[in-house]
Amino acid sequence: MKAFHITGPTGLDALQQVDLPEPIVGPRDVLIDMKAWSLNYRDLGMPHGGYYRNDKVKRDPPMIPLSDGAGEVVAVGDEVTRFQVGDRVAGIFFQDWIGGELTDQQIGSALGGAIDGVLAERVVLPESGCVSIPESYSFQQAATLPCAAVTAWQSLTLGGLQAGQCVLMLGTGGVSIFALQFAKAFGARTIITSSSDEKLEHARRLGADVTINYREHPDWQEKVLAATDGVGVDNVIEVGGAGTLEKSIASAKTSGRVSLIGVLTGQPDQNPSPMMVLFKRLTVQGIYVGSRDMFEAMNRAITVNQIVPIIDRSFGFDETRAAYEYMRSGAHFGKVVITR
Numbered sequence: 001m002k003a004f005h006i007t008g009p010t011g012l013d014a015l016q017q018v019d020l021p022e023p024i025v026g027p028r029d030v031l032i033d034m035k036a037w038s039l040n041y042r043d044l045g046m047p048h049g050g051y052y053r054n055d056k057v058k059r060d061p062p063m064i065p066l067s068d069g070a071g072e073v074v075a076v077g078d079e080v081t082r083f084q085v086g087d088r089v090a091g092i093f094f095q096d097w098i099g100g101e102l103t104d105q106q107i108g109s110a111l112g113g114a115i116d117g118v119l120a121e122r123v124v125l126p127e128s129g130c131v132s133i134p135e136s137y138s139f140q141q142a143a144t145l146p147c148a149a150v151t152a153w154q155s156l157t158l159g160g161l162q163a164g165q166c167v168l169m170l171g172t173g174g175v176s177i178f179a180l181q182f183a184k185a186f187g188a189r190t191i192i193t194s195s196s197d198e199k200l201e202h203a204r205r206l207g208a209d210v211t212i213n214y215r216e217h218p219d220w221q222e223k224v225l226a227a228t229d230g231v232g233v234d235n236v237i238e239v240g241g242a243g244t245l246e247k248s249i250a251s252a253k254t255s256g257r258v259s260l261i262g263v264l265t266g267q268p269d270q271n272p273s274p275m276m277v278l279f280k281r282l283t284v285q286g287i288y289v290g291s292r293d294m295f296e297a298m299n300r301a302i303t304v305n306q307i308v309p310i311i312d313r314s315f316g317f318d319e320t321r322a323a324y325e326y327m328r329s330g331a332h333f334g335k336v337v338i339t340r
């Protein structure tokens with residue numbers, strides 16, 4: 001079968017299409033005929049030798065990339081009870097994180113990081129590492145869910161988001177756009193930033209209440225405060241990392257929450273002052289994707305609220321490298337998908 005390997009830490013040249021033997025189905029496994037995949041910012045780092053070197057999710061090449069994909073079950077092991085042939089499924093990001101609190105062992109089960117990912121025509125996963133995808137979704141739509149959507153879902157639900165509260169999203173990538181859509185479904189007020197007025201206009205069409213161009217307004221936290229009568233927001237979806245954290249902290253209301261998710265600004269050595277966390281009595285919560293229980297709860301909410309993922313562009317399997325390059329360009333709004 002056709003698959004992709006990351007062959008070394010040498011950038012996109014390390015992304016090679018390979019022929020691999022068909023995977024073998026164990027008694028508790030399902031064999032998935034993969035139909036679509038999606039890219040996450042994390043995947044851009046993997047061909048360059050990893051993702052800021054979290055040892056627990058590091059695996060030496062060659063490895064199959066990507067955490068996110070969806071397909072049809074075409075064979076099941078003798079002891080499988082959760083799925084049958086013909087079911088439409090996606091893998092969960094941490095194969096061993098079913099529910100409860102995340103542990104070190106579970107961090108070591110990240111698809112396309114600690115263990116082989118799903119960018120192959122057929123993939124074997126334990127039945128415990130899969131979820132059914134929303135019935136109304138195409139495989140392409142479902143392929144956008146395992147990392148970005150579950151991350152956005154955990155960020156909003158962990159703090160118990162209430163209708164009428166205000167959420168701030170940074171940028172218009174995969175996590176932020178899912179967070180915007182979920183926050184609207186919760187009845188929250190939403191503020192979103194972007195480098196592009198065109199993307200902000202798109203975000204408004206999706207229901208964003210306040211939009212801020214962070215290029216035009218480098219001190220965007222002042223705009224956030226102005227839009228909230230000087231109070232600040234209840235939850236910041238913090239995907240920027242060290243380069244935006246101080247402004248995110250300034251944007252949060254007293255006793256509010258900063259959901260610490262990403263590293264888009266690079267700059268891991270920058271040290272924002274922790275004092276405002278204390279003075280504002282903030283909860284700064286690290287978010288690491290989510291569990292299978294969270295994924296399933298999110299899918300129920302998606303179905304009831306008829307939330308449809310925003311796919312910016314779709315590439316063929318043989319155009320995988322072009323998909324990575326497009327993702328790297330930052331031109332996208334929402335998700336970039338690969339399809340068979």
Ligand SMILES: NC(=O)c1ccc[n+]([C@@H]2O[C@H](COP(=O)([O-])OP(=O)(O)OC[C@H]3O[C@@H](n4cnc5c(N)ncnc54)[C@H](OP(=O)(O)O)[C@@H]3O)[C@@H](O)[C@H]2O)c1
Binds near residue numbers: 148172193196
């Ligand atoms: N902790 C976790 O479990 C977890 C899970 C998923 C993702 N992440 C992290 O979250 C981040 C976002 O991931 P993603 O997959 O959603 O990325 P993505 O789709 O590639 O998002 C890229 C977008 O982020 C925006 N951006 C870039 N620099 C920015 C800045 N300085 N300020 C505000 N926005 C900025 C840009 O939006 P505009 O073009 O609109 O300016 C850019 O298009 C990444 O760092 C990723 O590693 C973490």
